[in-house]
Amino acid sequence: MNADTPPTRSAPMPGLGRRQxxxxxxxxxxxxxxxxxxxxxxxxxxSAGSVLGQSLTTTTSTTTTAPIIVPSALAGxxxxxxxxxxxxxxxxxxxxxxGRYRDLRPTLAIxxxxxxxxxxxxxxxxxxxxxGLTPFWDAGELAIMRGIGFEQPNRSHFVSMDRWWRAxxxxxxxxxxxxxxxxxELPPLYAVAxxxxxxxxxxxxSQPTVVTRPDSFRWVDIDPRWLAAFGTSGxxxxxxxxRTAYTRAVAAVDEFAAITGTTASSNELPTxxxxxxxxxxxxxxxxxxAADAGTRVVVVSASGFDTHxxxxxxxxxxxxxxxxxxxxxFESIExxxxxxxxxxxxxxxxxxxxxxxxxxxxDHGAGGLSFAIGRGVRGGVRGDVDLANLLDGxxxxxxxxFGLFTACLDWIGxxxxxxxGRRVDQLDLLR
Amino acid sequence: MNVRDEVVWLHRRAGFAxxxxxLDEAIGRGSAAELQRLLxxxxxAADPWDDALLPIDPQDFPSKQYAINRWVDxxxxxxxxxxxxxxxxxxxxxxxxxxxVRFARAMVIQVRLFRAAGLGPLRGLLRAVTVDPAMMLYLxxxxxxxxxxxxxxxxxxxELFALGEGNYxxxxxxxxxxxxxxxxxxxxxxxxxxxxxxxxDSPQRYLGVQGVHDLDTVIDAVMxxxxxxxxxxxxxxxxxxxxxxxxxxxxLAEGFVQSGFDLRTLVGEVLQAGLDGATAPIVLAPVPWFVxxxxxxxxxxxxxxxxxxRSAGQLPMLPPSVxxxxxxxAWFGSSSLVARADLAALMAATAPAGPVVAAxxxxxxxxxxxxxGLPSAGFAAESQAALDAAPAGRDRLAVALLxxxxxxx
Numbered sequence: 001m002n003a004d005t006p007p008t009r010s011a012p013m014p015g016l017g018r019r020q021x022x023x024x025x026x027x028x029x030x031x032x033x034x035x036x037x038x039x040x041x042x043x044x045x046x047s048a049g050s051v052l053g054q055s056l057t058t059t060t061s062t063t064t065t066a067p068i069i070v071p072s073a074l075a076g077x078x079x080x081x082x083x084x085x086x087x088x089x090x091x092x093x094x095x096x097x098x099g100r101y102r103d104l105r106p107t108l109a110i111x112x113x114x115x116x117x118x119x120x121x122x123x124x125x126x127x128x129x130x131x132g133l134t135p136f137w138d139a140g141e142l143a144i145m146r147g148i149g150f151e152q153p154n155r156s157h158f159v160s161m162d163r164w165w166r167a168x169x170x171x172x173x174x175x176x177x178x179x180x181x182x183x184x185e186l187p188p189l190y191a192v193a194x195x196x197x198x199x200x201x202x203x204x205x206s207q208p209t210v211v212t213r214p215d216s217f218r219w220v221d222i223d224p225r226w227l228a229a230f231g232t233s234g235x236x237x238x239x240x241x242x243r244t245a246y247t248r249a250v251a252a253v254d255e256f257a258a259i260t261g262t263t264a265s266s267n268e269l270p271t272x273x274x275x276x277x278x279x280x281x282x283x284x285x286x287x288x289x290a291a292d293a294g295t296r297v298v299v300v301s302a303s304g305f306d307t308h309x310x311x312x313x314x315x316x317x318x319x320x321x322x323x324x325x326x327x328x329x330f331e332s333i334e335x336x337x338x339x340x341x342x343x344x345x346x347x348x349x350x351x352x353x354x355x356x357x358x359x360x361x362x363d364h365g366a367g368g369l370s371f372a373i374g375r376g377v378r379g380g381v382r383g384d385v386d387l388a389n390l391l392d393g394x395x396x397x398x399x400x401x402f403g404l405f406t407a408c409l410d411w412i413g414x415x416x417x418x419x420x421g422r423r424v425d426q427l428d429l430l431r
Numbered sequence: 432m433n434v435r436d437e438v439v440w441l442h443r444r445a446g447f448a449x450x451x452x453x454l455d456e457a458i459g460r461g462s463a464a465e466l467q468r469l470l471x472x473x474x475x476a477a478d479p480w481d482d483a484l485l486p487i488d489p490q491d492f493p494s495k496q497y498a499i500n501r502w503v504d505x506x507x508x509x510x511x512x513x514x515x516x517x518x519x520x521x522x523x524x525x526x527x528x529x530x531x532v533r534f535a536r537a538m539v540i541q542v543r544l545f546r547a548a549g550l551g552p553l554r555g556l557l558r559a560v561t562v563d564p565a566m567m568l569y570l571x572x573x574x575x576x577x578x579x580x581x582x583x584x585x586x587x588x589x590e591l592f593a594l595g596e597g598n599y600x601x602x603x604x605x606x607x608x609x610x611x612x613x614x615x616x617x618x619x620x621x622x623x624x625x626x627x628x629x630x631x632d633s634p635q636r637y638l639g640v641q642g643v644h645d646l647d648t649v650i651d652a653v654m655x656x657x658x659x660x661x662x663x664x665x666x667x668x669x670x671x672x673x674x675x676x677x678x679x680x681x682x683l684a685e686g687f688v689q690s691g692f693d694l695r696t697l698v699g700e701v702l703q704a705g706l707d708g709a710t711a712p713i714v715l716a717p718v719p720w721f722v723x724x725x726x727x728x729x730x731x732x733x734x735x736x737x738x739x740x741r742s743a744g745q746l747p748m749l750p751p752s753v754x755x756x757x758x759x760x761a762w763f764g765s766s767s768l769v770a771r772a773d774l775a776a777l778m779a780a781t782a783p784a785g786p787v788v789a790a791x792x793x794x795x796x797x798x799x800x801x802x803x804g805l806p807s808a809g810f811a812a813e814s815q816a817a818l819d820a821a822p823a824g825r826d827r828l829a830v831a832l833l834x835x836x837x838x839x840x
Contacts, residue, residue, distance in 0.1 A: 085752070155586070155604075156596050158754055196751065197761055210764030216742045217766055221776035226830050229820035231813055238712050238760060239835035243813055245763035246833075252765045303752065308571045308583040358579020359571050364586065392601060 074413035086306030090351035140379035147367035149397030177203030187294035198299035279325035286332035367395035446512025450804030577631030742770035
C-alpha cells in the first residue's frame with residue numbers, strides 16, 4: 001500500500017483488529033466478483049418504470065452471465081433494514097413466560113402483568129413498549145425470530161456486526177452491496193443509509209447514499225456544479241472514490257430535497273443529545289420509498305442498545321421509538337399503496353446475557369432477536385429460548401442469520417446462492 | 432520525496448500541517464530536525480480550559496460547547512503539534528463520549544490526560560485511563576461491584592484498547608471484570624475512589640497470569656501480554672502512516688518493548704519509518720481536516736462550526752461508538768461531504784486577506800496549492816477542472832479545501 005491504490009487481499013491482516021480493517025474502507029477489500037451482470041436494460045426499465053439501471057456494466061468474466069437480480073415483477077419491491085446497534089436485549093423485548101427468566105432478572109424482568117400478549121403464543125409476549133406491533137401479529141404479518149445468531153457467537157460488538165453485515169466473511173463487502181456491485185449505475189437514491197453508514201450496503205465498488213442528517217442535507221454556499229466538475233474516476237484510489245462520492249452527493253441532494261422538501265436547517269448545535277431516532281429515520285425512509293426516485297433498499301441505524309447499565313429506562317425509550325417508527329412507517333406505506341411491496345426487518349448484533357449484572361443492565365450475550373414485518377411475511381414465532389440450556393450464560397443461538405439474509409435477498413429477487421454462497425430456508429419467512 | 436514534501440508529510444501526519452512562512456522555515460530546517468522538534472517541544476503545553484466554566488452538571492449545555500470549542504481552538508493553535516495530534520489520536524482509541532458521560536468536566540479531564548501522558552510510558556497512560564472518570568462513566572466501571580461485576584470496561588480494555596480481538600478469552604474478560612471492581616466516582620464530583628468493600632479481591636487467572644486481583648495486577652498482566660506491543664504499534668502505524676505491514680509492525684513492536692513501552696520512542700520510530708517510505712494515503716477526518724484548513728486559511732472559528740462538524744459526522748468528545756470513528760472512505764458519505772462543503776465555504780468566506788486568498792483569486796493553481804501548504808505536485812487534472820469551474824476568489828478557495836489533494840494526506 002505505497003500508492004494511492006487500495007490493496008487486494010483475501011483476509012483482514014493477521015493480528016489486526018476490526019478498527020484497522022474497517023479504516024481501509026470497503027473499497028480496500030479484495031473481492032472475488034463472480035461475474036458481472038449483463039442485464040437487459042430494456043427489460044429492467046420495462047418492469048420497474050424508469051427507475052432501474054441506466055447504463056449497466058458489461059461483464060468482465062465469462063463464468064456467469066446471469067443477472068444478479070432476475071428482472072421480474074419483484075422489481076418494485078422495497079426493503080428496509082433497521083439496525084439496532086449495541087446488542088438489543090432479547091429477553092426483555094420478548095419476555096418468556098418462564099420462572100427462570102424472573103430468577104435471572106430480579107430487578108429487570110418485565111412484570112408479567114405488563115407483558116403484551118401475542119394471540120396463540122403461550123410461552124412469551126412483547127415488551128409493553130411494543131404494543132403497536134400486535135395488529136401486525138394479528139394479521140399474520142409479523143415474524144419474530146428469537147435466538148437468532150451465529151452458532152459460534154463472538155461477544156465483540158464489532159466482530160458480530162461485521163459477521164451480520166458481511167455474511168460471516170469479514171474480508172468481503174456487505175452482502176447487499178455485493179448485489180449492487182453487479183447492477184451497474186443505479187439511481188442515486190437506490191440504496192440509502194439513514195442515521196449512520198451501513199456496511200451491509202457497501203459493495204466493492206458501489207456505495208450507498210449516506211444521509212446522517214436529513215435536515216441539513218443541502219448545499220448552502222457551494223454551487224454543486226463545481227463539485228460535479230471533479231468528474232467520476234474509474235480507478236479505485238481514495239482520490240477517485242472521493243471524486244465519485246462528490247458526484248453521487250450532488251445527484252442525491254437534488255433528488256432528496258425534491259422528495260423530502262428539505263429546505264433549511266438551523267445550523268445550530270442541537271440541544272438534544274444523541275443521534276437521530278429510529279422514528280425519524282423510518283419517516284424519511286417512508287418518504288423515499290413512496291417517491292418515484294427508484295429507492296429500493298434503505299437501512300435505518302440507531303444506537304444506544306448497549307445497555308450494560310440503566311437498561312429498564314433506556315430500552316423502554318428505544319423500543320418505544322422503534323414501535324412508534326414502525327407504526328407510522330406502515331401507515332405511510334399503506335397510504336402510498338405500497339403495502340404489498342415493502343418488507344421491514346430488524347437486526348441487532350447479539351442479544352444480552354441472560355442474567356442481569358449489578359448495574360441495572362446486562363452484559364454482552366449471544367442469541368438475539370429479529371422481527372420481519374410486512375404483507376409478504378409469513379407471521380409467527382421462529383426459534384426457541386431455553387433458559388435451562390444456556391450457552392455460557394447466554395441464550396443459545398438457534399436461528400442462522402443467513403436465513404434472514406436469504407429472505408431479504410429473495411424479497412428483491414436476487415440470486416441468493418451467488419451472493420451468499422448458500423441459501424438457508426430454515427426460517428420460511430416469506431409467503 | 433523532496434525536502435518540502437517530507438516536511439509537508441510530517442506535519443500533516445504528526446501535527447496539523449503548516450503553511451506560509453512557518454512551512455518555509457520548517458523546510459529550511461529539514462525533516463530530521465523537524466521530527467526532533469515535534470518529539471521534544473520546548474515548553475509544556477498550557478491548559479486551555481477554565482474549570483470555573485465547567486460545572487459538574489449534566490444539564491449544563493454551555494459547558495459542553497465550551498469544552499469542545501476550546502479543544503478545537505487548541506488544535507488550531509497547535510503550539511505543540513505532536514502533543515495535540517496524539518491527544519486527538521488517543522481520543523479515538525481510548526474512547527469515551529459525552530452523550531453517556533454527560534458532564535463536560537470529565538471529558539476535559541480525560542483530554543488533559545491524553546495531552547499530558549500521550550507521549551509518555553504506556554503503562555502510566557493505560558492505568559490512568561482505566562480509572563479516568565469519563566472512562567468509568569462511559570464503560571460503567573463505577574457501577575461494577577464484587578458481587579455483580581460489569582464486563583463492559585474489562586472487555587473493551589482487551590478488545591480495543593490493548594490487545595485486539597481474538598487475543599483473549601471470555602474467561603479473561605470475566606476475570607478482569609472481577610479484579611477491576613470497587614472503583615467508584617463520588618457523586619457530584621469528578622473524583623475517583625477505591626472502596627475495598629465493593630471489590631472482589633480473590634485471585635484470578637487472567638491472560639495466563641495467576642493471582643491477578645486488582646487494578647495494578649490487571650495492568651501488569653496486560654502490559655506483559657505478547658499481543659500488546661504489536662497492537663499498539665499497529666494502531667499508531669495506521670493512524671500516522673495509513674498502513675501497517677506485518678514486518679514493519681514487528682520491528683516497531685520490538686523497539687517499543689526495548690524502550691520500556693515508551694510512546695515517545697515508538698511514535699518517533701513510526702514517523703521515521705514514514706519518512707523512509709512506509710506511507711499510504713490517509714483520509715483526513717472532518718476534525719483534522721477542519722483544523723488544518725483553519726490554519727492554512729487563517730479563518731476564525733464561527734458559531735456554526737460545531738453544528739457543521741456534527742453534520743460532517745465528527746464532533747470532538749462525541750465519537751459514535753467505543754471503537755471511535757470509522758475511517759478511510761467511510762468519510763465519503765453524502766451527508767458528510769455536504770457538511771464539509773458548507774464548512775469549506777464558511778472558511779473561505781471568512782479567511783482574512785493574505786497569500787491564500789490572493790492565490791485563490793489568481794489563475795495560478797500551483798500558487799494556490801503552494802500557499803495552502805500542499806505537496807509540491809499540486810492539484811491533479813481532475814481537481815483543476817473543478818477549481819476552474821468555480822469563480823476565482825473565495826469560491827475557488829472553498830473548492831480547493833475540498834479537493835482530494837487537500838482532504839487526503
